[in-house]
Every structure is written in structure tokens, then in C-alpha cells.
Amino acid sequence: MGRGVEWQFDPTLDRINALMDVLGTPQRSYPVVHIAGTNGKTSTARLVESLLAERNLRVGRFTSPHLTSVRERICVDGAPLSEERFVEVYQDVLPYIEMIDERLGKVSFFETLTAMGYAAFADAPVDVAVVETGMGGTWDATNVADGVVSVITPISLDHTDYLGDDVVTIAGEKAGIIKPDGTVVIAQQEVEVAEVLLRRAAEVDAVVAREGLEFGVLGHELAFGGQLLRLQGLKGVYEEVFLPLYGAHQASNAACALAAVELLTAGDEPLEQDLVRQAFAGVTSPGRLEVIRRGPTVLVDAAHNPGGMRASIEAVHDSFDFSHLIGVVGVMADKDVRGLLELLEPVLAEIVVTRNSSPRAMDVGELAELAEGLFGADRVRVAPRLDDAIDIAIGLADEGGEFSGTGVLITGSVVTAGDARHLLHAKGI
The missing domain is CATH 3.90.190.20 (Mur ligase, C-terminal domain)
Incomplete structure (x- = not known):
């Protein structure tokens, strides 16, 4: 997959949009939960995935970077694509990538993986895709999808060479995943960051759910192997939820994931308590404490x-x-x-x-x-x-x-x- 270095940042969606078009717009074959932010994206994606899978839905998960194998970035049913399937998906999309190479310039490494992920999810097919941005939001290759629910995890300084050297500029870039008439779940943010995100939501008529206001962590206490949570969701309160991850930030990620899945669920009734408990009790987030x-x-x-x-x-x-x-x-x-x-x-x-x-x-x-x-x-x-x-x-x-x-x-x-x-x-x- 000789597609250049991953950390190159090119603020254009022209290539990936063109590639998606010739592939038949696979990213529109399923609803997408789209996640951006500086920290907590992968853990939140895994938490959302676990809740959806517990509801017997087939879930695709796209995250980055990987810990050991690039195949980790594209998961179906909670598992990375096999080596054979990963190669097969790459070979399926390669002729179209080469077509775009000739027309619009070389498709990047991350654009290639993004196209592979969306194509693999359509082929599975998945019921829902949970997609983490690679860097930023507006110009991130994953942003060719329209997230039914967008999630913005905590934003702070990182990738300043590419995204800007202050949190307000970075927040403006990440706010680009908030889509017209969509819904956005916003984790607790610095005041100036929250203002940028809320302004974007207002501009595109997106419904907003804010941690600490519409939903949040009501309580968490240390438990062996993790923590015991009491969560305020958008549709109800969830008691005695064991989370085998450490730290207040993971409790916050769990609250955001819960709110996102509630928003995907029809009706005003809360999710079943046992479903939430079972989903979160089985979640893992490798490499995160x-x-x-x-x-x-x-x-x-x-x-x-x-x-x-x-x-x-x-x-x-x-x-x-x-x-x-x-x-x-x-x-x-x-x-x-x-x-x-x-x-x-x-x-x-x-x-x-x-x-x-x-x-x-x-x-x-x-x-x-x-x-x-x-x-x-x-x-x-x-x-x-x-x-x-x-x-x-x-x-x-x-x-x-x-x-x-x-x-x-x-x-x-x-x-x-x-x-x-x-x-x-x-x-x-």
C-alpha cells in the first residue's frame, strides 16, 4: 500500500469524494456515528460499538491509528478484518484508486484506508458504522459520510502544525463533522471551544446534547478492575453500570457513547438497564491505561x-x-x-x-x-x-x-x- 506517509495533511476532500463516487458511495449505505475530538475518540467508538452490538446490530468500526496491525482500523462484528479479507478489500478498491490517481493526484494512505473501510462496511453489510476521524474534521477523509449522530470528544492542543495553534481554531476544524439537520453529542469542553461547536450546530440546525446539561456522569466510584457508574442519559438514569476502564475521562466517554446510542434509538424510552450494563461490562480499550x-x-x-x-x-x-x-x-x-x-x-x-x-x-x-x-x-x-x-x-x-x-x-x-x-x-x- 505505497500511498505516502500517514501524517501528511492535505485540506481537500476532492480525491476521496471522487473515489467514493466511483465506488458507488458505500458510505451512504448505513447510518454513521461520526466521532471527532483530540482525546477519547477510540475509547468512545468502542463504547458506542459495544452498546450497538448488545442490541444485536451488526457494527463496523473505523479507528486510527492502530496499535499493532493496520487491520485493527477496520473492524466488523468487533474484530479486525482478517489478513485475507483486508487484502481482498484493497484489491477491490485499487483499480478505482488508480483511476483517481490519474485524474486528481495520488490518493493518500489514509484516504485509501477510509475508502476500504466504507467499502468493507457496505459489503458486510453493517447496520451501523462507528467512524473516528483521523485528524481534524472538516478536511478529514472520513468526512465524506454524513453522520446521523456526531460526537465531539474533549478538544485540546494537538497536531498544531496542521490544525492550528490554538484550541478555537482546532475546534472550528473538528466542528466540520456536525452536519445539517443532524445531532451532535458534545463532551465537556473549555468555554471557548464549546462556543465554536454550538455556533456551528446553530448554523446547520443540528440538535445539541451537551455533557453536564442534557446528560452526564452522576457518580462514579472505584471498583475492582474499573469503576461503577451512575449515568444520566438523554432518556433516563442508568444505575450500577460497571465499566472496566479507569479514570473520570472514561466515565465521560461512556456517558457520551450512551447519549449517542440513545439518539439512534427510536422512541422516548430509555435503553434497557441490563443491556447497558452488559455492553459496558464487556468493553475493552487496549492501550488506554x-x-x-x-x-x-x-x-x-x-x-x-x-x-x-x-x-x-x-x-x-x-x-x-x-x-x-x-x-x-x-x-x-x-x-x-x-x-x-x-x-x-x-x-x-x-x-x-x-x-x-x-x-x-x-x-x-x-x-x-x-x-x-x-x-x-x-x-x-x-x-x-x-x-x-x-x-x-x-x-x-x-x-x-x-x-x-x-x-x-x-x-x-x-x-x-x-x-x-x-x-x-x-x-x-
């Missing part, structure tokens, strides 16, 4: 911007009783690395800096220099390879016998999380 092993506890988390890292750190504080936490950190060079390290410094006793498998990864020497400036040289270890970094961190945790609760947090990037899951033989995806 995921416990990979115990003794010592090793957490893998994909946080890669300050907004996501702040939520993850709060979740670690609320959900785990660590007295001594060791970090393994590998980041992308184009991220707010100092911002990430500043958030981690008060939390980590020691940090092992490393790099992941991406060509965009920050040089270990540069990362070590930044870390030493914030942590002090005595708290920083350096390991050019991630497997060595994990071994060092687990060794340090094992040595900390005097500490009753020692853990390891592997974080800094989705790629770091995916690489760590592979190295530690994590199950499920």
Missing part, C-alpha cells in the same frame, strides 16, 4: 499530548495506590514533549527514556536531555531500545521492595503503547 501484568503492575497508556496525559495521570492517582511509580517514555518529536514531561515529573519517581519503532520518534539523547532538565540526572535512565527500557523499569520496580505499591507506566505515544503491548504479549485488540 491497560493493565498488562501484575507483580509489579505494568500499565500501558497511549497518551501523547498534554490533555490526554493529564487525564491519564488523574486516573492513575484515583484508581491505583502506587507509592512508587516508574515511567517508560517514548514520544514523537513533533509533540509537546516538554509539556508531557512536566506533567509526568511530579508523578514518577524515576523515568526511563527510550524510543518507539516510528521514524517520527524523538532521538533518545534529545529526550534524555529534556528529561534531565526537569527530573534531574539522578532520576533519569536512558535505553535506546524499548524492550531494554521495559526491562530496566521492571527491574527498578522489583528492587523497590520497601515500597508497598510499585508500578510501571509505559506511555508517551500510541506507537509506544502498541510496541509495548507486542513486547509484553498483551491479549486482545
Whole structure:
């Protein structure tokens, strides 16, 4: 699939629109729940998918980036396309891609995957597709679909080189998934972000459901393996809902997912309590504060911007009783690395800096220099390879016998999380 690098951003929908047209507009074959935002998109997509599947609907899920295999991005019935099916879908769309290549310029890697996802969902066929934007909203390739329900998860600074260097500009780009006469579920946002989203909704006559006003989290308490929630939906209150994910941000994602599915459901009656409980009790979100092993506890988390890292750190504080936490950190060079390290410094006793498998990864020497400036040289270890970094961190945790609760947090990037899951033989995806 030689389609260029994924992180190239080209603000046009001309190629993907043309490609969808020659493919027979597969994205119009089913209702779409379209999800944009800076953090929480993938977890929210999986939560929506779980609720819909519990209602015996066939669901397609399109998310990005992947942790281990690109096939994870296109799922039907909760599972990635098989290798054979993935190749078959690619071969099916390739002649049309080559046609657009000649007419409008080279179809990108992400546009190719988007077309494959929409085509695979139409062919399945699915009853509903849950689609996460890749970057932004207005100019994101997934935006060739008209979401019956749009969901905007929390917006903060990320991809500033492409989307703008302030949250208001970024919010304007992400607001582009709100469609005329559609419905939008808005997670709690900064005031100026909420104003942009509400203005867009008013301009296109979209119905708005806001977390904290029309729906939200009424209560959450720590439970073994996750949390117990009380949720205010748009159609009723849902009691004693166990969610096997950690953190207030995941409770918020669950509330948004619940509201989105209520909006897809006819009538004014709430969803069945047991249906919601069963759906959420079985949900997973790999690489999102995921416990990979115990003794010592090793957490893998994909946080890669300050907004996501702040939520993850709060979740670690609320959900785990660590007295001594060791970090393994590998980041992308184009991220707010100092911002990430500043958030981690008060939390980590020691940090092992490393790099992941991406060509965009920050040089270990540069990362070590930044870390030493914030942590002090005595708290920083350096390991050019991630497997060595994990071994060092687990060794340090094992040595900390005097500490009753020692853990390891592997974080800094989705790629770091995916690489760590592979190295530690994590199950499920």
C-alpha cells in the first residue's frame, strides 16, 4: 500500500469524494456515528460499538491509528478484518484508486484506508458504522459520510502544525463533522471551544446534547478492575453500570457513547438497564491505561499530548495506590514533549527514556536531555531500545521492595503503547 506517509495533511476532500463516487458511495449505505475530538475518540467508538452490538446490530468500526496491525482500523462484528479479507478489500478498491490517481493526484494512505473501510462496511453489510476521524474534521477523509449522530470528544492542543495553534481554531476544524439537520453529542469542553461547536450546530440546525446539561456522569466510584457508574442519559438514569476502564475521562466517554446510542434509538424510552450494563461490562480499550501484568503492575497508556496525559495521570492517582511509580517514555518529536514531561515529573519517581519503532520518534539523547532538565540526572535512565527500557523499569520496580505499591507506566505515544503491548504479549485488540 505505497500511498505516502500517514501524517501528511492535505485540506481537500476532492480525491476521496471522487473515489467514493466511483465506488458507488458505500458510505451512504448505513447510518454513521461520526466521532471527532483530540482525546477519547477510540475509547468512545468502542463504547458506542459495544452498546450497538448488545442490541444485536451488526457494527463496523473505523479507528486510527492502530496499535499493532493496520487491520485493527477496520473492524466488523468487533474484530479486525482478517489478513485475507483486508487484502481482498484493497484489491477491490485499487483499480478505482488508480483511476483517481490519474485524474486528481495520488490518493493518500489514509484516504485509501477510509475508502476500504466504507467499502468493507457496505459489503458486510453493517447496520451501523462507528467512524473516528483521523485528524481534524472538516478536511478529514472520513468526512465524506454524513453522520446521523456526531460526537465531539474533549478538544485540546494537538497536531498544531496542521490544525492550528490554538484550541478555537482546532475546534472550528473538528466542528466540520456536525452536519445539517443532524445531532451532535458534545463532551465537556473549555468555554471557548464549546462556543465554536454550538455556533456551528446553530448554523446547520443540528440538535445539541451537551455533557453536564442534557446528560452526564452522576457518580462514579472505584471498583475492582474499573469503576461503577451512575449515568444520566438523554432518556433516563442508568444505575450500577460497571465499566472496566479507569479514570473520570472514561466515565465521560461512556456517558457520551450512551447519549449517542440513545439518539439512534427510536422512541422516548430509555435503553434497557441490563443491556447497558452488559455492553459496558464487556468493553475493552487496549492501550488506554491497560493493565498488562501484575507483580509489579505494568500499565500501558497511549497518551501523547498534554490533555490526554493529564487525564491519564488523574486516573492513575484515583484508581491505583502506587507509592512508587516508574515511567517508560517514548514520544514523537513533533509533540509537546516538554509539556508531557512536566506533567509526568511530579508523578514518577524515576523515568526511563527510550524510543518507539516510528521514524517520527524523538532521538533518545534529545529526550534524555529534556528529561534531565526537569527530573534531574539522578532520576533519569536512558535505553535506546524499548524492550531494554521495559526491562530496566521492571527491574527498578522489583528492587523497590520497601515500597508497598510499585508500578510501571509505559506511555508517551500510541506507537509506544502498541510496541509495548507486542513486547509484553498483551491479549486482545
